Amino acid sequence: MKIRTTRALQCSTALAAAGLLVTACGSSGDGGAGASAGSTSFQGRGPITYVAGKDTSGVVPKVIDRWNRLHPKEKVTFIQLPTDADSQRQQMIQNAETKSDAYTVLSLDVVWTSEFAAHQWIDRLPEKQFPLRTMLKPVVETAKYRGNLYAAPASSDGGLLYYRTDLLKKAGVTRPPATWSEMTADCAKVKKLPEAKGMSCYAGQFQKYEGLTVNFAEAVNSAGGVVTDANGRPHVDTPEAKKGLDFLAGSVKDGTIPKEAVTYQEEDGRQAFQSGKLIFLRNWPYVYALAEKSKAAGKFAVAPLPGLNGPGSSSLGGHNLALSSFAKNKATALDFMKFFSSEDSAGTFLRDASLAPPYTDLYDNASLVKQYPYLPVLKQSILRAVPRPRVVQYGDVTSAIQQETYAALTGSKSSTQALKDLQNDLQHATAQ
Amino acid sequence: MADIKIPPGTAADAPGPTALRPGRHSPPVGLRRQRARATAGSGRMAALLVSPTLLVLSIVVLYPTVMALKESLYGTKGLDPKTGFIRTTEPFVGLRNYGDIFGTGGDRFWNAFWNTTFFTVVTVGLETLIGVAMALIMHKAFRGRALVRAGILVPWAVPTAISALLWRWIFNSNGIANALVGHQILWTTEGFHAKVAVIIAEVWKTAPFIGLLVLAGLQVIPKEVYEAARIDGASALGQFWHITLPLVKPALLVAVLFRCLDALRMFDLPYILVGAQKNSVETLSMLAQNEASNVRFGPASAYAVLLFLYVLLIALAFVRVLGTDLAGDGGAAGKGAGRNRRVRVPALRRAEVTA
Numbered sequence: 001m002k003i004r005t006t007r008a009l010q011c012s013t014a015l016a017a018a019g020l021l022v023t024a025c026g027s028s029g030d031g032g033a034g035a036s037a038g039s040t041s042f043q044g045r046g047p048i049t050y051v052a053g054k055d056t057s058g059v060v061p062k063v064i065d066r067w068n069r070l071h072p073k074e075k076v077t078f079i080q081l082p083t084d085a086d087s088q089r090q091q092m093i094q095n096a097e098t099k100s101d102a103y104t105v106l107s108l109d110v111v112w113t114s115e116f117a118a119h120q121w122i123d124r125l126p127e128k129q130f131p132l133r134t135m136l137k138p139v140v141e142t143a144k145y146r147g148n149l150y151a152a153p154a155s156s157d158g159g160l161l162y163y164r165t166d167l168l169k170k171a172g173v174t175r176p177p178a179t180w181s182e183m184t185a186d187c188a189k190v191k192k193l194p195e196a197k198g199m200s201c202y203a204g205q206f207q208k209y210e211g212l213t214v215n216f217a218e219a220v221n222s223a224g225g226v227v228t229d230a231n232g233r234p235h236v237d238t239p240e241a242k243k244g245l246d247f248l249a250g251s252v253k254d255g256t257i258p259k260e261a262v263t264y265q266e267e268d269g270r271q272a273f274q275s276g277k278l279i280f281l282r283n284w285p286y287v288y289a290l291a292e293k294s295k296a297a298g299k300f301a302v303a304p305l306p307g308l309n310g311p312g313s314s315s316l317g318g319h320n321l322a323l324s325s326f327a328k329n330k331a332t333a334l335d336f337m338k339f340f341s342s343e344d345s346a347g348t349f350l351r352d353a354s355l356a357p358p359y360t361d362l363y364d365n366a367s368l369v370k371q372y373p374y375l376p377v378l379k380q381s382i383l384r385a386v387p388r389p390r391v392v393q394y395g396d397v398t399s400a401i402q403q404e405t406y407a408a409l410t411g412s413k414s415s416t417q418a419l420k421d422l423q424n425d426l427q428h429a430t431a432q
Numbered sequence: 433m434a435d436i437k438i439p440p441g442t443a444a445d446a447p448g449p450t451a452l453r454p455g456r457h458s459p460p461v462g463l464r465r466q467r468a469r470a471t472a473g474s475g476r477m478a479a480l481l482v483s484p485t486l487l488v489l490s491i492v493v494l495y496p497t498v499m500a501l502k503e504s505l506y507g508t509k510g511l512d513p514k515t516g517f518i519r520t521t522e523p524f525v526g527l528r529n530y531g532d533i534f535g536t537g538g539d540r541f542w543n544a545f546w547n548t549t550f551f552t553v554v555t556v557g558l559e560t561l562i563g564v565a566m567a568l569i570m571h572k573a574f575r576g577r578a579l580v581r582a583g584i585l586v587p588w589a590v591p592t593a594i595s596a597l598l599w600r601w602i603f604n605s606n607g608i609a610n611a612l613v614g615h616q617i618l619w620t621t622e623g624f625h626a627k628v629a630v631i632i633a634e635v636w637k638t639a640p641f642i643g644l645l646v647l648a649g650l651q652v653i654p655k656e657v658y659e660a661a662r663i664d665g666a667s668a669l670g671q672f673w674h675i676t677l678p679l680v681k682p683a684l685l686v687a688v689l690f691r692c693l694d695a696l697r698m699f700d701l702p703y704i705l706v707g708a709q710k711n712s713v714e715t716l717s718m719l720a721q722n723e724a725s726n727v728r729f730g731p732a733s734a735y736a737v738l739l740f741l742y743v744l745l746i747a748l749a750f751v752r753v754l755g756t757d758l759a760g761d762g763g764a765a766g767k768g769a770g771r772n773r774r775v776r777v778p779a780l781r782r783a784e785v786t787a
Contacts, residue, residue, distance in 0.1 A: 268605075406622070
């Protein structure tokens with residue numbers, strides 16, 4: 001007792017006097033934990049699990065096998081969840097609600113970070129142990145909640161503008177459009193060609209689902225507006241946001257975007273583009289490889305998304321690795337997360353499964369660019385990208401966005417009214 | 433044979449009504465023989481035999497229901513603005529979740545309520561018509577009957593989620609449905625056409641179920657009745673109206689009741705075919721799922737409880753109104769006893785068919 005008091009006294013004196021680090025004193029007790037990462041201590045070694053959606057590429061087991069060969073005593077088991085994001089999220093939440101230790105490392109969609117962090121379902125991570133500086137900045141932002149790191153960026157994704165090079169060339173357009181008005185002007189030129197008979201100008205993902213939130217956020221950001229600010233407060237009842245929504249709603253009205261595009265998800269748009277119904281398409285990089293195998297092969301290229309007065313901003317996709325708060329063997333888990341999100345692993349994921357990496361260098365790698373010609377454009381897209389609203393109640397926020405945007409697109413509400421109502425709904429949702 | 437199958441149910445039921453309804457002094461002739469056997473000893477035996485069933489039922493039915501009721505009295509965990517973390521406990525809010533459903537969420541609730549009711553009435557109505565027609569076709573003796581029967585049953589065998597995906601392709605903007613109609617209807621957007629799409633897919637999938645149950649009912653109608661009718665010179669329509677329909681009614685009613693209860697709980701078909709949060713097709717189950725998926729278990733439970741009550745109400749009303757109306761001997765047999773018997777008989781018949 002006496003000894004402890006004295007030591008504490010010594011410590012505090014030392015701290016006060018010399019400004020020593022906590023570690024210098026804390027090492028005697030168990031107080032060292034959390035010096036670098038809030039209250040979390042990463043202790044325990046042994047087998048763990050990695051939980052992610054169904055892996056269709058076959059590359060995840062390959063990387064896990066490599067880890068297992070190197071760490072025979074700390075084996076990782078791959079738990080595959082269903083393909084669709086909603087069921088993945090639901091199962092992870094169930095696991096957390098029951099405080100089960102069945103899941104260790106979670107592959108989280110970038111928009112779930114805030115929700116999982118706020119519920120304390122995942123642990124805060126030591127920032128210094130991950131090479132965040134070598135990663136694209138917007139990607140790192142998706143892994144943070146209130147300025148603290150809660151996940152390790154594993155893969156990214158950004159929107160690209162696919163366009164028909166053959167038609168643009170024939171119409172005398174030499175470079176892809178950088179603004180919306182350039183795009184519609186290019187369309188007008190292309191539509192005069194006999195080959196463009198029956199074609200529509202542009203489409204994205206406008207069905208009432210998560211894709212609509214992505215496209216709405218892109219339109220607003222590309223017009224200079226924001227959906228939510230840095231503190232998660234909504235600002236959609238603004239002239240900038242209105243310009244963004246007007247571009248979408250007005251384009252559906254005047255036929256720049258075909259009427260049927262309000263039923264499009266990623267695949268519908270891809271098929272329409274490939275079968276020659278669209279001149280421009282907003283979609284993810286995964287389309288590139290598939291379109292190369294279709295009859296559109298050799299007739300298309302990609303560009304950054306256009307905006308109101310210049311290049312636009314994409315929404316960010318991708319997945320981050322997070323550590324379940326209720327898991328065991330967290331020391332192993334942390335090592336595995338570092339390994340799995342390393343530049344080396346990211347390179348493998350890019351080469352074998354064309355998953356966009358979070359690391360800047362890989363986008364400039366000559367052999368990779370040869371394999372995936374869209375990489376430089378994707379890098380531009382991600383660097384200018386804005387994450388979707390980083391709020392705890394993301395589910396409510398995205399529903400509200402879908403509800404009002406869809407009403408504006410289908411013409412049942414004016415864009416002014418839709419944004420006014422949306423601002424209301426979002427304030428209500430983020431106030432909780 | 434019936435004796436071997438029925439005992440637990442009969443023995444449990446037989447002393448029940450008499451004990452609960454002391455006012456009824458003269459049980460009908462048909463039932464007196466059954467009741468005479470039910471002595472005190474066999475009553476205890478019956479209770480013993482039924483107790484495992486009751487135990488299992490209370491674990492799998494009663495407990496979750498009570499838990500849902502309790503959960504519905506709790507609110508949502510709030511966010512602590514200082515730490516940025518969600519609080520760990522759910523506040524007790526009493527009946528506020530219910531108040532919110534009818535207050536702030538009123539529009540959404542009533543929209544979902546009317547959608548659910550509309551779907552139930554329309555789909556079950558159409559299914560009954562088509563199902564009976566299917567049963568009559570399956571019942572006819574002709575070459576290739578087995579093939580037709582198998583063909584008709586295929587939609588019922590397809591899981592709802594899969595059939596929803598199937599119909600989503602059909603109702604795609606460039607799908608077969610639009611090719612047939614001749615102009616582009618955007619089926620999966622908001623609007624009455626979305627309701628139509630759900631109804632078509634639902635009827636396609638479940639009419640065979642009614643067909644199957646009605647077929648079972650048809651097969652127990654003795655041939656002599658039709659022969660007699662033919663001799664009397666009854667037309668085909670007359671035979672259907674005066675013989676087939678009344679005799680097949682018990683089976684048909686069970687089928688319709690089952691379909692009603694299923695349709696009231698409709699979730700996956702509109703969710704996958706048209707999409708989540710589409711006002712035109714949102715059902716009560718979808719509201720509960722939506723709340724639960726946003727980690728608001730209290731309000732989700734409140735929706736679930738309301739849906740449960742609605743389903744229960746419809747089921748009770750169904751058994752009372754249609755059950756009493758159905759049997760010709762209703763007046764003679766006494767209402768309570770008649771009801772019990774009527775519901776059980778077709779249920780057994782169905783069990784035999786599916787087995």
